[in-house]
Amino acid sequence: MPESYDLTVIGAGPGGYVAAIRAAQLGMNVCIIEKDKPGGICLNWGCIPTKALLESAHLLEKLHSAKEYGINLSDPKPDFAAIIRRSRNVAEGMASGVEFLLNKNKITRKKGTAVFKDPNTIWLPDSSKEEITSKYFILATGARARELPDLPFDSHTVLSSKTAMIQDKIPESLLIVGAGAIGVEFADFYSTMGTKVTLVEMMDQILPVEDKEISTFLEKSFVKRGIRVLTGVGVSDPKIVNGKVKVLLKGKNLPEAVESFEAEKILVSIGLVPNTDSMHLEEIGIFLQKGFVKTDTKYKTSVPHIYAIGDCNGPPLLAHVASMEGIKAVEAISIHAGNPHHLSYIPIDYNAIPGCTYCHPEVASIGFTEKKQLTWVIRSAWVNFHLLPAGEPKPWEIPEVLQK
Template structure:
């Protein structure tokens, strides 16, 4: 039986990063992966969705070309070519991970890993093997949550795992769930000409984000003829002829039926505990409970990523992977969740970091905010992206930046500037004094900072 200093189970953005970091700490490492390297993010989430959202952006640009004095003929597109390009991107990145693992001299075991109470790991693939780890990092990720709604098991439906493999564009689709996953897929399908309806139980879409962001995104999606039904509950599904029937109940209790060609269930993801079924680990609800070092209730066994909850985001899983790997290697690292950027890649994009205004007030801060509209930004006007804003949330007494909300083009790239200020405990005044290039969307950060100080120029 082969022995290792650290065995990582799961090759997603948390697991493979943990394995590589552990190898850089001089440890002998094994990585166990049942499917493709890259996990949900690379194969069924972040990367394929962004590839298809790029297609949506191109389609919208062509549709709007006449506004820029460019006349084009009838537009056609090929779903198969779009999927081929998406797969090329995925395969390139998978190959990159394999090269990194080889460079780190990490042994890759292809199969399902199961942790035993004695810290051996049983790997069932083409053959059954058992390996031993002094420390183990569980990074088994998650799977789509399927709600127990009457009739759902009687119809064919899509999830965020299999929607990337469709071979035909549906004429109409009901997306169950108006969170991050739901709204991104709504944007993709709308661009392909599908009649899209979002059904959300909460009183607004992307309910985890600031109401102002939700309101602007709702306006834009509806402008693109996407139907949004909020405060609406799905009570049943059925199938009639070639249509799926979604039975819904609105906030007034009235029942209605939606007849659609396809249904996408996108209400969230549940932790995958397949690797720890033989263990008795403490849980926090449905997630594995860990301490600030990401160690579980069993000494020497760590858990990271979607399986522990917190922020179910690829970059958070990677950060957790590095912390867990260092602790498994004998170092003393603490996971800090105070500065986690959160991004939604719709059009307009939404990016936020730190505390929302409501959260800051709940925590006892004397909060002062400033909001700067993109409608008065030169680059935004020139590129016809005037819908959006920058909101800074800061402590009134010292001007320390507590959080920010950005809505507009390229804000998912811009948000790290705010993160950097927060990491260094920067103030609004320091941001206001920084010279930003002009014309750029990023200079709205400086403008918002000056507005916060009551010294704005272009407000």
């Protein structure tokens, strides 16, 4: 007989494990299914370990300027293997913490990939083969890195954000395609390690979701540090030749319309693909749009007892958003099931979500930026405030600060 639960959560990332814990707190009998370590991409291969890498890079930069602080040091050099090892240890420690929380809340854990047999039943074909039925399901399957056409990831020359953080040596040169948060953060890290970095973005600015002058501010900082930044430039005809990557760069901002370019490695950070393509979702009646699960304002899918949260239901693709959506989805389920805890449903205000890119200088925004405001009929005024003349940045030797 299949095991049966009040709620089964598929995916133990920042949305899934938070949803499972909230459901257990509300008295539900909960099962969570994860094919890898708990914590998802953010904790194991994204937000957390990349911040550990960037902190090592930031410290190295500080050590290079130690004399400005009155400290004499010989030439500091990175121990790349130790930097990678520290990053992995940080992630593994956090994953252990999530395991502890799941066990503490008496949540049943299953390892494997879930596939729907019918709207009320899933099975785990790649592990135990067991079947599970549930009154409610939450899809929290996340997303994965998108590949360049005709250039699949190979972990050595063609890197995803995951494999970029576990390389065994510092590459001499690195082409980064895509200058969103992931591309910008890795450009910062590898440049500080000593790699010759070229950052390519097909839009007209790096960090395309940020306001133009913020992106320009960061670009100038990167260029000063020796990072080549190319905006309005696309990549075509990628190939691996003698262990290196060769591409054609095309764009109006190049000295010539087309440039042949070679690098030791390429990091592709051109967006994410939702992990919804192997679960038989459409076969059981769940509507997808470009692979993302369509939901209503309470995260309910087109199948009333199945909900979807986090990256698999579309932007904004942020870990803290997934966590809050997990809480809200569980509370919506509890209310739907008779509201025994007398909950009131308060929707998330998606206009007040903070975002941060942890490069140096860091970039953060919250609420209505000018770029977001342009999509609304709102009268507004904007002021840029350079904090360099103020006293606060000086003790830290921060070269320039821009606040908008």
